[in-house]
Amino acid sequence: MSAAAITVALVDDQALFRAGIRMLVSSQPDLEFVGEAGNGVEGGQLVERVAPDVVLMDIRMPVMDGIAATESIIASATRRGVDAPRIIVLTTFDLDESAARAIRGGASGFVLKDAEPEFLLAAIRTVHAGNAVIAPGATRELFEHFSRTPAAATPAVPAEYGALTAREREIFSLAARGLSNAEIAGAEYLSEATVKTHISRILSKLSLRDRVQLVVYAFGHGLTG
Structure with a gap:
């Protein structure tokens, strides 16, 4: 196993x-399976123990579901001053409220549980590289979901958003x-490389x-108009 293997x-x-x-996962030379758990509480303990690069997280589980576990893992990493793992939510449906809540909680995306094995493997590598993964065809469903979510009030534009250039705001x-x-x-x-840089x-x-x-x-800051 390579020392640079992605731990899962x-x-x-x-x-x-x-x-x-x-x-x-174990069949891949660049991936290393480092542990498994049967519920969110055990999952949080596992993450603290083995510090994986990527976590595959089911949503519906006993004791603690995947949404609460995702939020707990990221909050724990923040408290301890360490990098949180990338979390891929595993779901049965293209996009349901639970998957959307997990994304709000910090997950890097979601993959269908019946996805092709190659897609799941690619998703692991993609989130480890710092990108997000959404089940094929679901990106716009995610957009539509949040566009249907009513805001309590129009929030103030955050200061950091004001630091974006005009071109960056367009691309945002x-x-x-x-x-x-x-x-x-x-x-x-523009070229795709330039967009990626922006x-x-x-x-x-x-x-x-x-x-x-x-x-x-x-959507949280009312910047979709």
Whole structure:
């Protein structure tokens, strides 16, 4: 096993599913399966013990569900002053309220439990590289979900958003609507590489981890217009 292998942990209450994921991850030379748990409480303990790079997190589990576990793991990492693992939520449906809540709680995206094995493996590598992963075709569903969520009041524009350049605000707006880098490049007459650079700068300035959090940020601060 390479010293640079991506370490992966799994939290799911179905033993048969865990066995399948364990075998899949362990079959990859660049991935290392470092542990599993059957509920959110055990999952939090596992993460503190083995500090995985990526956690695959089921939503519906006994004792503590995946939403609460995701929030707890990220809060614990913040308290301890360590980097939180990237968390991929495993869900049965393309986008339901639970998946959206997990994303609000800090998950880096979600993957369907019946996704092709290659897609799940690619998702692990993608979130480890610092990008978000959404089940195919669901990015705009995520946008539509948050657009249907009523805001209690129009929030003030945060100071860090004001630090974005005019071009960065344009790209922020397009990304918040679920457009891909290629689509943004076409709309703004830019290269995809330039768009990627702008997105990276935007995430850095706003202290966001990925594009999923960008969508949540945009709706949370009323910046989708």
